[in-house]
Amino acid sequence: MPEISPEIAVASLTPEQAAAELAALAEAIARHDRLYHQQDRPEISDAGYDALVRRNAAIEARFPELRRPDSPSSRVGAAPAAGFAKLRHAVPMLSLGNAFSEMEVGEFVARVRRFLNLGEGDPLDFVAEPKIDGLSCSLRYQAGWLVLAATRGDGAEGEDVTANVRTIAEIPQRLPAGAPEVLEVRGEVYMLRDDFLEMNRRRAEAGEAVYANPRNSAAGSLRQLDPKVTATRPLRFFGYAWGEVSAPLATTQWLARQRLAEFGFRLNEPARLCASADQLAAYYAEIGGRRSDLRFDIDGVVYKVDSLELQRRLGFVSRAPRWAIAHKFSAExxxxxxxxxxxxxxxxxxxxxxxxxxxxxxxxxxxxxxxxxxxxxxxxxxxxxxxxxxxxxxxxxxxxxxxxxxxxxxxxxxxxxxxxxxxxxxxxxVREPGEVVRRCTGGLICPAQAKERLRHFVSRDAFDIEGLGEKIIAAFWDDGVVRTPAEIFRLAERDRASLTPLRAREGWGEKSARNLFEAIEKRRAMPLERFIYALGIRQIGQATAKLLARSYLTLAAWRAAMAEAADRDGQAYRDLTNIDQIGPAVAEDLLAFFSEPHNLAVLEDLAREIEVQDFVPLQAQASPVAGKTVVFTGTLETMSRGEAKARAEALGAKVAGSVSARTDFVVIGADAGSKAAKAQALGVTTLTEAQWLQLIGV
DNA sequence: TCCCCTCGAGTTCA
DNA sequence: CTCGAGGGGA
CATH class of the missing domain: 2.40.50.140 (Nucleic acid-binding proteins)
Incomplete structure (x- = not known):
């Protein structure tokens, strides 16, 4: 049994004793944290607690190699991070649909009942809870230890804020026995109004900038590069959902909340179990009335279908669950x-x-x-x-x-x-008939459009060139320093020969110029999908650019196909419009881009400066469907069409909308129509859903 | 032909 | 975040 032995001098500890004591200290400190912060039941004095923390620090200083990943000292005083790494969520963090009126809530309840085929008398419970105005966060626990924490980000990928989250006293570093092996707890990092005011008061006294509101303050505090700073901020956390779990938490949302509480998380209260739209409305009114009495800011309430089995059946639309909705208070x-x-x-x-x-x-x-x-x-x-x-x-x-x-x-x-x-x-x-927007017809001669196109080219989701923001792009364009994408990549070379180099410009120095050139060099290799997106072709956003990259795989193949597709009766045009999600309107905008000589020249010029990397399908080599064209028809049983499509694409397949001689597989669901017949007529391989699942190894 | 859903393009402020 | 429009299933 490991012991904490403060009487033994650190210098005389053996490594074995030190390791055992560090383990015991980590556990003890985590336990006291829980007692103090979550249960308001401290068992030792503050001085006693400080002694434990100091003892831990002393041993770690003597034996740095024995420092534990869950070390209590990483809660405070961890080394500053150099920016935040991106972290992909194991299960995407979704957003919520919104309702702004009782009527919309009624529609939500009706929609859920209809989807589930419930009769008049069938019960349907909802959990109603306050919607905290903070910042969503996902905390990952493995074998009971907090190992990762990430912000929501865009839902698929957030920022790694583990070091900062470890400084939040209210968040357990370790879960009690009985917690699942893997558990991602989701909730809200927030600040109490009183804490926020007090913190601002002190900042004002110290002559520091004050935060606008508790939400901004919480976000700003969590995103500090130095966890020591975060540690001084009064951040708190409510748990209300979960991502990946190795074992189900419960059978209902309500009971799952209780589990989270048992694990040591504070819950967003007051929550209530409601059995009807009327009860939801009553809850909303009550919370609305008490809004100013609550110790934290809320911007509405959330209703969730209580049964987790029903949640599973309801599934998702786009990036929001069908089984939950946020009922927002009217905005200030x-x-x-x-x-x-x-x-x-x-x-x-x-x-x-x-x-x-x-x-x-x-x-x-x-x-x-x-x-x-x-x-x-x-x-x-x-x-x-x-x-x-x-x-x-x-x-x-x-x-x-x-x-x-x-x-x-x-x-x-x-x-x-x-x-x-x-x-x-x-x-x-001019305003095209049937359209709402009025557009400048200046095209290539309009400087505003040219600048915006350039800005799009270097933007975060395109070439992402650091140090080349909106202002600088505009200034470069105005002075004729950079007028086309390719010129960005010739900037460093030209600068060396220039009589008015960048470092001589106002606001620029040796260092900033060098940093910019380095940032540009880093982007000389670019994946095909980003490259296509960066071109800024009308209607070609991130998703469609990726679709094109997946379909044509290389820049050369794509360009050749676009040139050929100018013949609207040819095969290349049919292939293009046969890509699922690409119809005649999108095809026309693509072809318009390629029929403009200026665009071709810009493209040509750029292609000489950089290397465009071929599209790499994930897991492509291993899968028997990699590179194949698949068409889904009819209703699938085990998954939605969108999910089936995403699965197929993840395996490197192309998903088409209609059957042609170039189709490799047609997957036939229930009540399939003409596509199945056409597949048979063309001799294309048809698969049942089960055969398809077997093929992709599910 | 009519919805439903997804996507693109526009936007502000710290 | 919101709006409008395109794509495609029903």
């Missing part, structure tokens, strides 16, 4: 004067009206601009320059103009006339 609003309406020109030439507002605080943030979306929106709300308007932040983020206070409209104000010429290049701006 503010009145301000709309000074002017300006027009911005986007990469595709779209003219977007933006409201320039007299700065006003909404939801703790000063807002001075808000999008007006488009021409129709302005007409619909009859928004005029000089009006007093009501502003709110949609989803508490993006500012929007809700309405005009007509009573305060100044005399002699005029309806806003949307320009029919581009404010940047003067070209005609």
């Amino acid at each position: 609003q503010a009145r301000t004067r709309l000074e002017r309406i300006t027009i911005q020109v986007g990469r595709t030439g779209a003219l977007t009206p933006v409201a320039e507002l007299a700065p006003v605080t909404v939801g703790g943030v000063v807002v001075s601009r808000a999008t007006l979306h488009n021409e129709d929106e302005i007409q619909r709300k009859d928004i005029r320059e000089g009006d007093t308007v009501v502003v709110q932040r949609a989803g508490d983020v993006i500012p929007q103009v809700v309405e005009v206070i007509l009573g305060e409209r100044p005399d002699g104000s005029l309806r806003f006339v949307f320009p029919d010429h581009c404010p940047e290049c003067g070209s005609l701006a």
Whole structure:
């Protein structure tokens, strides 16, 4: 049995004794943390606790190689991280659908009942809980130890904040016996309002910038590069969901919550089990009434189907579960004067009206601009320059103009006339019939569009060149330093010969210039899908770019196919439109891009500067369906069509929408229609769902 | 032909 | 985050 023996001098410990004592200390400190922070039942004095922490630190200093991965000292004073590494979630972290009215909640309940085929009398329970305004986080425990913590990020990939999360006292470093071998606990990192105010007070005293609200404060505190700083912030955590688990937690959401509590997590309270839409509405009203009494900020409540079995049956739509919904409180609003309406020109030439507002605080943030979306929106709300308007932040983020206070409209104000010429290049701006946006026809001659295209090219999801932001791109373009993507890659070379090198520019130095050149060099090799996306072809976003990369595999093959597809009656065109999700409209935009000589020249030039890497399907080599074209038809039993498609693509297959002689497999579900017949007529291999699953090894 | 869903393109502020 | 439009299943 390992012992904590403070009486033995650290210097005289053997390595074996030290290791045993470190293990005992880790356990003891974790236990006292739990007692103190979660159960408010400390068993030792603060001084006694400090002695344990100091003893641990002393032993670690003497035997650094024995430092444990779960060392209590990593909670405080861990070395600063150099930025945050990306971390892929084992199970994606989803977002929630929103309801803003009782009616929408009623529809949600009805939708769930319909989906599950429930009759009038069949019971259906929901868990209702407050929706904390914090920052979602996923905590991964293995063999009971906290091993990883990640922010939500885009849902698929977040940031590794393990070191910072270890400093949050309320989060158990270790789970009690009986917890699953693998458990990802999901919840919200947040700050109590009182703690937030106190912290701001002290920051103000120290002359430091204060945070706008508890949410920003929690986010800012968790994303500190130095965990020591995070450790000084009063962060807390509520657990309310889970990701990967090696064993089911419970049979219902309600009981799963109790399990989380047993593991030492604080739960978001007050929660309630509700049996009907009426009870949900009552809960909503009650929480809404008590909102200001709660010790933390909430932006609504969440309803979840209680039965985990029913949750499984309901499944997901896109990135949100069908079995849960957030019922939001109405957003905080503010009145301000709309000074002017300006027009911005986007990469595709779209003219977007933006409201320039007299700065006003909404939801703790000063807002001075808000999008007006488009021409129709302005007409619909009859928004005029000089009006007093009501502003709110949609989803508490993006500012929007809700309405005009007509009573305060100044005399002699005029309806806003949307320009029919581009404010940047003067070209005609036209609105295609049936479309809402008005677009500048300047195309290649419009400097605003050119800059936006360049900005898109270097943006995060495209070439991601660090140090080449919006401002710098615009300045480079204006001065003629960089006008095309390829010129970015010739920048360093040209700079050496230049009479006015970068380092001589205002705001630039030797070091910043070198850093930029290095960042550019790092991007000379680029995966095909990113390359296609970076080109900024209309309607070709990330998803479609990846689809094209998967279908054509190499830059050469893609370019050749696009050239050939100019013949709308040819095979190449049929292949293109036969890619699932690519129809005639998308095909036309692609072909329009390739029929423009300027674009071909830019592409050619760029291809000389960089290496475009062939598309690499995941697990491609091993799978018998890699490189094959598959068509799904009819209703699949074991998974949704979207899931089947994702599975097939993950194995390197291409999923097509219709059957042709080039199709390798047609997977036939229940009630299949003409596609099955066509497959037979063409002699294409058909598979039942079971055969398909066997083929891909499920 | 009509929905439903997904995707793209636009947006703000710290 | 929101809106509009394209794609495709029903």
